[in-house]
Amino acid sequence: MSKTIVGGMDRRQLLKVLGLSAAAIGGASTLTACGGLKGSAGSTSDVLKIGFVSPQTGPLASFASADNYVVKQVQQALAKGFTAGGSTRQIEIIVKDTQSNSTRATAVTKELITQDQVDIVVGSGTPDTTNPVADQCEASGVPNITTIAPWEAWFHGRSGVSGEGFKYTTLFFFGMxxxxxxxxxxxxxxxxxxxxxxxxxxxxxxxxxxxxxxxxxxxxxxxxxxxxxxxxxxxxxxxxxxxxxxxxxxxxxxxxxxxxxxxxxxxxxxxxxxxxxxxxxxxxxxxxxxxxxxxxxxxxxxxxIWWSPFHPYQSSLDGTTAQQLADGFAEETGNQWTQALGSVYSLFELAVEGFKQASDPKDRDDVADKLRNMNTVGMSGPLDFTKGPEPGIAVQHPxxxxxxxxxxxxxxxxxxxxxxxxxxxxxxxxxxxxx
CATH class of the missing domain: 3.40.50.2300 (Response regulator)
Incomplete structure (x- = not known):
C-alpha cells in the first residue's frame, strides 16, 4: 500500500475534502507538495518525486510512528517550493509501508522506481528496511539515502567494497x-x-x-x-x-x-x-x-540517544529547532517525541539539498554524486558523507x-x-x- 502525502492527508482524504473523486480528475493526476493538481496533459518537470519507505506496520512499526507527522512538516516547510537547477521546484512524497518485511521492502522500492518514477528514494528503520531498499536503488541507478541502521550492517551486509562504497546509495547513522x-x-x-x-x-x-x-x-x-x-x-x-x-x-x-x-x-x-x-x-x-x-x-x-529535544540542532529547511519539532509532534498527535523524528526529517533535508546542489535535479547520477560528497548541517546536526568510515556514510555520535x-x-x-x-x-x- 502506498499513499501520496499532501499536508498530512493522503490522496483519498484530500479528494474527499475537495468533494472530488479520482474519476473526476483522472487517474493520471498527482498531488504535489504545494497541494496543486497536475493532470497528465500538463508538464511535471517542476515536480521532484521522493519515495519514502519505512516499516509502518509489523514488529518494527515503532520506528515509523512519527513518519506522517514528519512528512507533513516537510510539506509545510517547502510549501512555496525551492530553487534547484535554475527553476522553482515542488516535491511530491510517495509513502510505502514495508510491513516490517525485507522482501516487501524490495518490492515497494521497485514500485517507487518503475511505477511511480521517483527521483530519489529515502528509507528508515533497521537493516531489515535500509538494506533491501538500498540494494534495489543501487541496482536501478536511483539516488538513495537511508538511516537508523548501524553502518557496518548496512555496508558489509550489502557486500560493500572498502574504499569504494556504492554509487547511488548513502547512509547516515553510526556504528560499533x-x-x-x-x-x-x-x-x-x-x-x-x-x-x-x-x-x-x-x-x-x-x-x-x-x-x-x-x-x-x-x-x-x-x-x-x-x-x-x-x-x-x-x-x-x-x-x-x-x-x-x-x-x-x-x-x-x-x-x-x-x-x-x-x-x-x-x-x-x-x-x-x-x-x-x-x-x-x-x-x-x-x-x-x-x-x-x-x-x-x-x-x-x-x-x-542520537536525537532528542535536548540536542542543539535545527532544520535546514525552515529553522525549526529539535525542541520545537518534538513539542509540535506532541501537541498535534498527543504522543511523545521519538528519536525517529529527527532522523526521518533529515532524510528529506538531505534529499532536498541533493536536488539543490545538482546542476540538474532530474539527473540521477548528479544527485547521487552530490549526496556521496555532501557535508551539511540540519536537524540531525553535522553530517559529513566525505569523512567515512566508508564513502557515502555520515557518522553520528549518540x-x-x-x-x-x-x-x-x-x-x-x-x-x-x-x-x-x-x-x-x-x-x-x-x-x-x-x-
Missing amino acids: QEFADCFTPMWKRMDVANQNVAALWPDDTDANAFRKGLTPLAEAQGFKMIDGGAFQNGASDYSSQIAKFKGENAELFTCTPIPPDFQTFWKQAAQQDYRPKLATVAKVMLFPSEAEALGKLSNNIATD VGGQWRKGTKFDWDITIVDNTPNPDVPVGGDLEATNA
Missing part, C-alpha cells in the same frame, strides 16, 4: 565504535563485581554486526562479552540465555533483538531473577511505546540516556552521559537499572 563510545563510559561508572557483559544477540544482520564489531572494542577496554548464543527472531523462550548470564554473574547487559523479542526476554529475566545492574540496549527501547509496554520494568534501562518515570508522559528519557557528544546537556545522574 560509536556504540562502544556510548555504552562503555556508562559500564565503567557502574559498581559491578566483574567486567562481564551479557549479550543477547540473535542471528540476523544487525546482531551479527554487533557480535563481530562490538566484541573486540569492548574487550580492548577490559570487558568480557558473554554471548548468549544466536537465536531466530520470534523466539519465545530465553531460559538458556538467562541461565548462562546468571552463571557468568554478568551484571552488565546489552542486546540487539527486535523489540517484541526484547519485551519477552526482559519479562522472563525478571521472572527468573536475572536483574543486571545496568542494561544498555540497542535497537530496542528507543521509543516511548516500548517503555510503556514494559511498565515498571523499563526503569533506568539505558540506550543510545549519547547515553535512561528511561525514567515522566511527568507529562508515563516514561521519558534522561540524558545521563554525554561523553561522545558534549554539546548535548546531561539531565541527570546515571542510576542502576535494577537498584
Whole structure:
C-alpha cells in the first residue's frame, strides 16, 4: 500500500475534502507538495518525486510512528517550493509501508522506481528496511539515502567494497565504535563485581554486526562479552540465555533483538531473577511505546540517544529547532517525541539539498554524486558523507540516556552521559537499572 502525502492527508482524504473523486480528475493526476493538481496533459518537470519507505506496520512499526507527522512538516516547510537547477521546484512524497518485511521492502522500492518514477528514494528503520531498499536503488541507478541502521550492517551486509562504497546509495547513522563510545563510559561508572557483559544477540544482520564489531572494542577496554548464543527472531523462550548470564554473574547487559523479542526476554529475566545492574540496549527501547509496554520494568534501562529535544540542532529547511519539532509532534498527535523524528526529517533535508546542489535535479547520477560528497548541517546536526568510515556514510555520535518515570508522559528519557557528544546537556545522574 502506498499513499501520496499532501499536508498530512493522503490522496483519498484530500479528494474527499475537495468533494472530488479520482474519476473526476483522472487517474493520471498527482498531488504535489504545494497541494496543486497536475493532470497528465500538463508538464511535471517542476515536480521532484521522493519515495519514502519505512516499516509502518509489523514488529518494527515503532520506528515509523512519527513518519506522517514528519512528512507533513516537510510539506509545510517547502510549501512555496525551492530553487534547484535554475527553476522553482515542488516535491511530491510517495509513502510505502514495508510491513516490517525485507522482501516487501524490495518490492515497494521497485514500485517507487518503475511505477511511480521517483527521483530519489529515502528509507528508515533497521537493516531489515535500509538494506533491501538500498540494494534495489543501487541496482536501478536511483539516488538513495537511508538511516537508523548501524553502518557496518548496512555496508558489509550489502557486500560493500572498502574504499569504494556504492554509487547511488548513502547512509547516515553510526556504528560499533560509536556504540562502544556510548555504552562503555556508562559500564565503567557502574559498581559491578566483574567486567562481564551479557549479550543477547540473535542471528540476523544487525546482531551479527554487533557480535563481530562490538566484541573486540569492548574487550580492548577490559570487558568480557558473554554471548548468549544466536537465536531466530520470534523466539519465545530465553531460559538458556538467562541461565548462562546468571552463571557468568554478568551484571552488565546489552542486546540487539527486535523489540517484541526484547519485551519477552526482559519479562522472563525478571521472572527468573536475572536483574543486571545496568542494561544498555540497542535497537530496542528507543521509543516511548516500548517503555510503556514494559511498565515498571523499563526503569533506568539505558540506550543510545542520537536525537532528542535536548540536542542543539535545527532544520535546514525552515529553522525549526529539535525542541520545537518534538513539542509540535506532541501537541498535534498527543504522543511523545521519538528519536525517529529527527532522523526521518533529515532524510528529506538531505534529499532536498541533493536536488539543490545538482546542476540538474532530474539527473540521477548528479544527485547521487552530490549526496556521496555532501557535508551539511540540519536537524540531525553535522553530517559529513566525505569523512567515512566508508564513502557515502555520515557518522553520528549518540549519547547515553535512561528511561525514567515522566511527568507529562508515563516514561521519558534522561540524558545521563554525554561523553561522545558534549554539546548535548546531561539531565541527570546515571542510576542502576535494577537498584
